[in-house]
Amino acid sequence: MTKRELKQFIGVNLLRIFIAVTAIFLIMFLYVIFSKGGKIVTWSFLIESPRKFMTEGGIFPAIVGTFWLTVISIGISLPLGIFTAIYMVSYGKPAWLVRSVRIAINTLAGVPSIIYGLFGLTVFVQLMKLDVSILSGSLTLAILALPVMINASEEALRSVPKDFREASLALGATERQTILRVLLPTALPNILTGTIISIGRVAGETAPILFTAATFYTRRLPTSIMDEVMVLPYQIYALMTEGAHAEKQVPIAYGTAVVLLLLVLFVSAIAIIIRYNMRKKRKW
Amino acid sequence: MVNAIMNQNSTLTAHIRTENLNLWFGDKQVLQNVNIPIYDKRITALIGPSGCGKSTLLRCFNRMNDLIPEAKIKGKVLLNEENIYKSRIDVTKVRTKVGMVFQRPNPFPKSIYNNIAYGLKLRGEKKSYIDEVVETSLKNAWLWDEVKDRMSSSAFSLSGGQQQRLCIARAMANNPDIILLDEPTSALDPQSTAKIEELCLELKDKVTILIVTHNIAQAGRISDYTAFMYLGEMVEFDETKRMFTIPKDKRTEAYLSGVFG
Numbered sequence: 001m002t003k004r005e006l007k008q009f010i011g012v013n014l015l016r017i018f019i020a021v022t023a024i025f026l027i028m029f030l031y032v033i034f035s036k037g038g039k040i041v042t043w044s045f046l047i048e049s050p051r052k053f054m055t056e057g058g059i060f061p062a063i064v065g066t067f068w069l070t071v072i073s074i075g076i077s078l079p080l081g082i083f084t085a086i087y088m089v090s091y092g093k094p095a096w097l098v099r100s101v102r103i104a105i106n107t108l109a110g111v112p113s114i115i116y117g118l119f120g121l122t123v124f125v126q127l128m129k130l131d132v133s134i135l136s137g138s139l140t141l142a143i144l145a146l147p148v149m150i151n152a153s154e155e156a157l158r159s160v161p162k163d164f165r166e167a168s169l170a171l172g173a174t175e176r177q178t179i180l181r182v183l184l185p186t187a188l189p190n191i192l193t194g195t196i197i198s199i200g201r202v203a204g205e206t207a208p209i210l211f212t213a214a215t216f217y218t219r220r221l222p223t224s225i226m227d228e229v230m231v232l233p234y235q236i237y238a239l240m241t242e243g244a245h246a247e248k249q250v251p252i253a254y255g256t257a258v259v260l261l262l263l264v265l266f267v268s269a270i271a272i273i274i275r276y277n278m279r280k281k282r283k284w
Numbered sequence: 285m286v287n288a289i290m291n292q293n294s295t296l297t298a299h300i301r302t303e304n305l306n307l308w309f310g311d312k313q314v315l316q317n318v319n320i321p322i323y324d325k326r327i328t329a330l331i332g333p334s335g336c337g338k339s340t341l342l343r344c345f346n347r348m349n350d351l352i353p354e355a356k357i358k359g360k361v362l363l364n365e366e367n368i369y370k371s372r373i374d375v376t377k378v379r380t381k382v383g384m385v386f387q388r389p390n391p392f393p394k395s396i397y398n399n400i401a402y403g404l405k406l407r408g409e410k411k412s413y414i415d416e417v418v419e420t421s422l423k424n425a426w427l428w429d430e431v432k433d434r435m436s437s438s439a440f441s442l443s444g445g446q447q448q449r450l451c452i453a454r455a456m457a458n459n460p461d462i463i464l465l466d467e468p469t470s471a472l473d474p475q476s477t478a479k480i481e482e483l484c485l486e487l488k489d490k491v492t493i494l495i496v497t498h499n500i501a502q503a504g505r506i507s508d509y510t511a512f513m514y515l516g517e518m519v520e521f522d523e524t525k526r527m528f529t530i531p532k533d534k535r536t537e538a539y540l541s542g543v544f545g
Contacts, residue, residue: 166348
């Protein structure tokens with residue numbers, strides 16, 4: 001074996017080891033969660049309400065809670081993110097405004113999530129008197145998701161070839177028509193990627209909803225966005241730290257983790273399928 | 285000199301012309317006192333070495349230079365004797381009357397039909413009218429027979445030459461007075477190039493054509509008038525035949541004989 005071949009051999013195998021380590025962590029992760037919680041997850045676990053302070057019964061209210069918090073927060077942050085990104089990409093004036101917005105976004109992206117929780121508590125729950133509710137929690141989560149949304153949308157809009165914009169304007173389109181008819185449809189698949197990432201993040205966050213939306217135990221389902229709700233990630237936290245029946249609570253916590261994991265995967269899968277179909281139609 | 289030519293062709297009307305047009309990108313002057321008439325239903329070619337300002341001049345005619353923030357313009361561009369740079373003019377209307385085809389084919393990531401219908405849909409035309417115009421535009425661009433059975437497939441499924449003819453059809457669908465072609469064949473193979481050239485000759489009965497080209501032979505083959513530009517100046521404007529046989533300016537002669545390019 002020559003020196004060059006040896007270097008090649010070592011290099012490739014080093015990469016293989018790194019890949020294996022990454023894969024092992026992922027497999028271990030899934031194994032731990034599913035082996036401890038997999039058995040708990042039965043049909044009745046999914047569709048029943050909890051009994052006896054979470055030591056028996058199912059987690060249906062928490063699934064509903066997480067679902068609504070995710071949907072509403074994405075519903076708020078997606079349009080906000082897209083519109084902000086459109087402004088920054090298409091108009092981008094004055095330069096100082098765009099620069100300040102970008103600094104603000106990057107700062108927001110780095111803020112620990114518990115601080116979002118405190119912010120939500122102060123502004124939405126207390127100041128705006130929305131109480132501990134789905135609405136307060138969704139608004140808090142929306143702000144948390146906003147930086148990712150804006151960055152993904154901006155990236156997606158910037159990656160649309162300049163040719164399309166020129167072609168559209170040269171045909172007598174206004175800037176607005178160009179954005180609506182060419183820029184946005186072309187960028188949409190990539191914007192969806194940002195949305196998928198946000199969904200995972202939002203559905204799994206505990207800290208921002210701790211003071212704004214979550215309740216530990218309720219047997220009834222939310223009837224409006226002003227109700228407080230049970231939420232999957234917070235429920236895991238609560239089951240592991242509160243209550244007096246650890247032997248009954250811990251398995252339920254792992255079962256909840258399995259459900260949360262599957263729920264996020266399910267939502268992501270839907271978005272991926274939508275994106276796949278969009279991309280299949282549009283090629284350039 | 286240009287005036288002399290204009291008098292000589294007094295039977296022809298200039299569809300669009302410039303009057304002492306100057307253009308700067310930042311501090312750099314790219315066009316200097318350009319005066320050029322573009323005659324009705326004729327093909328005019330803009331030739332000159334790279335960086336002489338011919339594409340920039342072309343983009344003055346449909347105000348595409350507006351997209352470049354540091355561009356500054358002085359002088360007039362008169363479309364049917366109306367200055368398109370006067371204040372309070374509707375730029376979208378100008379661009380509807382003055383169509384453009386770019387160097388690289390740039391169809392939208394939409395179906396063949398929706399590419400052609402784009403300009404019409406912008407103005408909210410009726411479906412039946414759009415269908416009709418899409419068909420005639422594609423026929424005019426000699427594309428109809430090739431695409432009539434797959435109007436809903438992506439424009440990207442077409443070959444490069446077909447895409448460029450699609451772009452011509454898309455521009456023609458707006459029923460423009462003039463179309464601007466910015467080196468439309470430089471990204472195409474010789475066969476597709478020949479087809480586009482023939483198409484230009486066919487289209488000049490319907491529309492005034494201004495074409496920027498790097499290819500001197502191409503200008504000779506298809507244009508009625510040629511303008512030679514050098515360093516932002518309009519050096520010579522004449523009937524193509526005359527310019528190619530007896531150029532008046534030494535620089536034109538040098539360029540045409542391939543001394544520089």
